[in-house]
Amino acid sequence: IQGPWLMEQMRDQAAHVGARLINDFIASVDFSSRPFTCTGDSGDVYTADAVIIATGAQARWLGLPSETRFKGFGVSACATCDGFF
Incomplete structure (x- = not known):
């Protein structure tokens, strides 16, 4: 499976079920407690119950x-x- 294809499929599925899609580059993730805290290059902070790390x-x-x-x-x-x- 190619990464870009999988990413597109996951994005389309998330949009299909009503997820809010945000484009940002994540600079750091705090895994010390749940939900995880993700900080984007934009400075915005997000929380997530699951994080997929795809380094290529x-x-x-x-x-x-x-x-x-x-x-x-x-x-x-x-x-x-x-x-x-």
Whole structure:
């Protein structure tokens, strides 16, 4: 599942059931008590019963010549694809 697709599906479902949608970047979360307190870059403070942390993933190559030569031939850097190895 791709993150943007999942985010769109969750947003659409929340809107469908009447949730108020707010766009902000969360700078910090206080998990010490419930409900959790989230502070946005805007300075606004929100409370939440649940928080989803989605940091994403990206390939991290070492820069070795052999990585380029063998990329696609048994050498990869896909965390979600290769995690079970």
